[in-house]
Amino acid sequence: MSNALKSVGKVEEAPLLDPTRPSFLHAIDPETGQELSLKAAQVMDAGSALFTEQGFGAVSMDQVAKAAGVSKATVYAHFQSKEQLFVAIVRAACLSYADNVMPEVRDAPDIRTAMTRIGRSIAGFLLAPRTMAIYRVIVAEGPRFPDLARRYYETGPRTFKRLLTEYLASAVAKGVLKIDNPRLAAELFCGMIRGPLYMQLLLGLQDDPDSLPADIVIDGAVEMFMRSYGPEC
Numbered sequence: 001m002s003n004a005l006k007s008v009g010k011v012e013e014a015p016l017l018d019p020t021r022p023s024f025l026h027a028i029d030p031e032t033g034q035e036l037s038l039k040a041a042q043v044m045d046a047g048s049a050l051f052t053e054q055g056f057g058a059v060s061m062d063q064v065a066k067a068a069g070v071s072k073a074t075v076y077a078h079f080q081s082k083e084q085l086f087v088a089i090v091r092a093a094c095l096s097y098a099d100n101v102m103p104e105v106r107d108a109p110d111i112r113t114a115m116t117r118i119g120r121s122i123a124g125f126l127l128a129p130r131t132m133a134i135y136r137v138i139v140a141e142g143p144r145f146p147d148l149a150r151r152y153y154e155t156g157p158r159t160f161k162r163l164l165t166e167y168l169a170s171a172v173a174k175g176v177l178k179i180d181n182p183r184l185a186a187e188l189f190c191g192m193i194r195g196p197l198y199m200q201l202l203l204g205l206q207d208d209p210d211s212l213p214a215d216i217v218i219d220g221a222v223e224m225f226m227r228s229y230g231p232e233c
Contacts, residue, residue: 024048024092036092040078042068044092047085052133056086056141056148083148090155093130105167111176112226115189118164119218122193127201127214136202161186177229185229192221 024041036044046068050059061082065072079085108114125131134152142149161183168182179185196217200208 024089037078039068039070039074042070043075043078043085044089048089048130048134051086051089051137052130056082056137057144061085083145083151086148087151087155090134090152093134093156111171111230112222114171115222115225116218118167119189119193119221120214122190123197123214123218126194126198132201161190164189176231178231179229185225189221189225192224193217 024036024044043064047059047064050063050067059082061075062072064082064085065075068075075085079088105114105117108117138149138152164186165182168177168179168185171177172179172182196212197214199205200211205211
């Protein structure tokens with residue numbers, strides 16, 4: 001990778017994509033690395049819909065079984081508890097996200113393009129309806145189910161930030177970035193993208209006239225990042 005401090009421009013023009021799967025069919029089981037069975041996918045689809053519509057505490061495994069069109073025994077054959085089902089849903093969504101973004105990053109011709117693709121993937125993931133719905137569940141239910149909130153953080157945000165930290169450290173080793181603390185740099189980059197985009201959507205204020213377009217936010221975050229950590233800094 002080279003030419004890290006190219007002039008600012010729209011590296012990516014396509015609309016942001018939702019990197020989470022609309023269905024868990026053909027998703028990978030994070031525990032086994034194997035493709036989910038049809039029944040497990042049905043249970044996770046049903047659970048995801050119910051949790052995001054009604055909240056974690058209000059949903060029973062009986063409801064999940066009915067919505068999935070399977071027996072309660074089938075649900076428990078795949079997931080021993082409601083918490084395990086919820087965590088599996090989060091893990092599968094995060095795994096799908098990683099699978100979607102990393103090949104594009106590895107194929108990037110330079111570090112600015114790579115960071116722009118990462119920024120777009122962060123925005124696409126954070127603004128995806130499924131991601132937003134799950135986050136609302138965690139915010140609402142976290143005080144009543146603190147272990148659920150902890151496992152969500154460990155499975156989702158912490159896992160992604162670890163991947164980004166490792167990527168930045170590898171870029172430093174190649175000489176295309178100059179970063180003393182890759183973990184901090186990962187947090188700052190995520191924060192620059194999340195901050196201007198997330199709050200309005202979380203509150204249902206998508207039509208706020210002061211909202212900034214996602215591409216403007218991403219390009220600005222990448223420019224600030226490269227000015228701080230580019231190889232010529």
